[in-house]
Amino acid sequence: MVLDEKLVTExxxxxxxxxDHPLVSFALTDxxxxxALGDAGATERLxxxxxxxxxxxxxxxxxxxxxxxxxx
Numbered sequence: 001m002v003l004d005e006k007l008v009t010e011x012x013x014x015x016x017x018x019x020d021h022p023l024v025s026f027a028l029t030d031x032x033x034x035x036a037l038g039d040a041g042a043t044e045r046l047x048x049x050x051x052x053x054x055x056x057x058x059x060x061x062x063x064x065x066x067x068x069x070x071x072x
Contacts (some may be wrong), residue, residue: 005029025059036064 008026018026034042043060 025046029057032063033067035060036067 003026005026008023012021012024028046030044031042035046046060
């Protein structure tokens with residue numbers, strides 16, 4: 001079974017997972033892409049989720065690199 005973003009979001013919601021649960025971070029594609037493109041609001045929302053800054057920086061860097069490959 002393929003776990004896409006929608007399914008992961010539904011599973012996290014049904015399970016009542018906290019925003020800082022690791023599984024929830026898999027359902028942040030849109031926010032990660034927006035933050036990778038420099039959207040300050042998306043970056044702020046991600047920071048409020050309580051993720052460690054090192055993890056967030058790594059994820060944002062990876063998302064930015066992916067976005068650049070798709071655009072290029």
